Amino acid sequence: MKLASGYKAFWEAAHKNYPDQIGEGGFLYMGLGISNVVESDYSDRFAKPSGRGWMPSMHPRSFHKRSTTIGALALTYKGLITIKTPFDLALYTRLIWELQPRTILELGSYQGGSGLWFADHMSMLCENPGEVHSFDLQTKCIHENAKHPLLTFHQVDLSDVAAFDENLLMRLPHPWLVTDDAHVQVFSIFSYLNRFLAPGDYYVIEDDPIRADKEIINGLQLVEQSGFLVDTYYTDAFGDNLTCAPNAWLRKS
Known part of the structure; x- marks a missing residue:
């Protein structure tokens, strides 16, 4: 067993x-909570059946436990941290195929x-792959293996x-998929x-x-007034708002 390469490199950086x-309060604080889940050799990974509880994590009474919160967010992709739940990764896969985003x-x-x-899935699912642009202030934490031609x-x-480059935004082709995970x-x-954004963008x-x-309710009212509608297929595909973006898979009309 070995430490997940993505997690080790991330915390070193x-x-x-x-x-x-x-x-607490720093943008890296949540990482402390997922450490034992990302590390593949954490001490309590393996347990006797007799020492385990039997309530499935999908049961509503257990939603607050690690298995459906920190555990879901601790998934890695090619050894790198994604901070995406399995529900949302499945939804993004469907949306990329359906939307065929150029950006x-x-x-x-x-x-x-x-x-x-996103870059890998755009290259696999889009007939005419475009570009993926990721924005962050803390770029020194980006792993050297997070590389792709797109x-x-x-x-x-x-x-x-x-701070955005307007010239870049003006030249990027549509449809767009924008995902805000910066908070x-x-x-x-x-x-x-x-x-x-153009009509049909997400x-x-x-x-x-x-x-x-x-703040959120007022903000989503602003979104609605700006001509966006909730795509309920994506919010409710696995159950009402069973997504990390409840009422916020938005399509511009």
Whole structure:
């Protein structure tokens, strides 16, 4: 058994380059929670059947446990961290095939695993593959193996929409699939990128809508007023809003 290469390299880069982001509240804090799941040789990986509980993780009463939260997010792709649930990976696979995007914009690169996943799946599923562009401020955590001919990483402070390269956005072909997994100025970025979106483009907002607080509800009202509709196939394919983007698989009308 060995430590997942993606996790080991990620934490080496994180501790070296962003020590202030390791503690509670930092963008790397969640990684502490998934460490034992990503590491393939963690001490309690193997257990006797008699020592295990019998309630399946799909049971509603067990949704709060690690098996459906941290465990799902600890999946890796080619050894790299993706921070995507199996439900959402299946949904993105279907959407890439259905939409045939020429451009995928990823907000939040983390280690680069999900960007690599998007690039591989675009190359496999699209008749006319385009480009994947991933944006993040903390680019020193991107793994050296997160490379693909269709994939480009950009160092951008997502708290400042003026940091985007408008010339790049204006030239990128449609349809677009935008996926926001950065959790920074979510609706400000949405409003900015909406200027470049065309009818039929998709915009997926991950994780933040789960809170469903006043900020999110008001933000989704802004989304609706901007001409976007929820694609309920993707929100409800596995059950009502059983996705990390509840009510936020959005299609521009």
